[in-house]
Amino acid sequence: MAANNSVVWHRRRVSFRVRGDQLAFKRVQYSKFEFIFSVTMELQLEHVRDILKRTPSTLNLLLQDLPEPWLKTNEGPDTWSPYDVVGHLIHGEETDWIPRAKMILENGESRAFTPFNREAMFEKSKGKSIDELLNTFAQLRAESLQQLDELKLTPEMLEKRGLHPELGPVTLSQLLATWVVHDLSHIGQIVRVMCKQYGETVGPWKAYLPVLTR
Numbered sequence: 517m518a519a520n521n522s523v524v525w526h527r528r529r530v531s532f533r534v535r536g537d538q539l540a541f542k543r544v545q546y547s548k549f550e551f552i553f554s555v556t557m558e559l560q561l562e563h564v565r566d567i568l569k570r571t572p573s574t575l576n577l578l579l580q581d582l583p584e585p586w587l588k589t590n591e592g593p594d595t596w597s598p599y600d601v602v603g604h605l606i607h608g609e610e611t612d613w614i615p616r617a618k619m620i621l622e623n624g625e626s627r628a629f630t631p632f633n634r635e636a637m638f639e640k641s642k643g644k645s646i647d648e649l650l651n652t653f654a655q656l657r658a659e660s661l662q663q664l665d666e667l668k669l670t671p672e673m674l675e676k677r678g679l680h681p682e683l684g685p686v687t688l689s690q691l692l693a694t695w696v697v698h699d700l701s702h703i704g705q706i707v708r709v710m711c712k713q714y715g716e717t718v719g720p721w722k723a724y725l726p727v728l729t730r
């Protein structure tokens with residue numbers, strides 16, 4: 517039946533969960549067999565804090581004092597500049613993460629979260645310098661982390677559910693993991709947008725730079 521029986525590739529995807537600091541992803545090739553181990557970390561509050569606390573300094577190093585062309589250029593119509601992304605992160609601190617965590621603990625699934633306005637920053641950031649926005653974000657993030665500590669979350673509390681207006685039931689643990697991934701993905705977005713400012717300037721090297729066509 518098979519056109520070529522002499523080479524048979526076996527692929528298996530093995531997924532399991534571990535505690536602690538083990539590798540998130542490992543690919544092992546052995547002879548003709550390829551095993552892909554996809555390992556996801558269980559949520560630990562310390563790990564959440566590890567990322568959340570360094571996002572303001574990461575953004576400061578990347579964006580502080582940069583001239584406008586780096587900050588205000590986007591990827592095309594209906595896309596965001598690095599300046600827009602910082603404003604969006606500020607709005608998240610004010611209306612999304614800690615407020616939703618508190619809603620889960622106080623109301624459970626009885627009341628859906630207030631929908632998050634992803635584009636509120638276009639109005640709210642108007643007239644502000646990037647340094648003002650970065651300082652505001654750093655201050656709000658420090659307050660958020662303090663409030664997170666004050667919630668004194670236990671494993672049982674992390675499993676409590678709230679109601680997302682579009683996604684339905686979500687746990688507090690999922691919300692905190694999303695907060696981390698949201699930070700990292702917007703840092704990635706900022707870097708990508710900045711790369712694209714030299715999208716044509718790199719000339720033929722564009723072929724070796726997949727970030728430019730993502």
Ligand code: NI
Nearest residue numbers: 604634698702
């Ligand atoms: Ni976002």
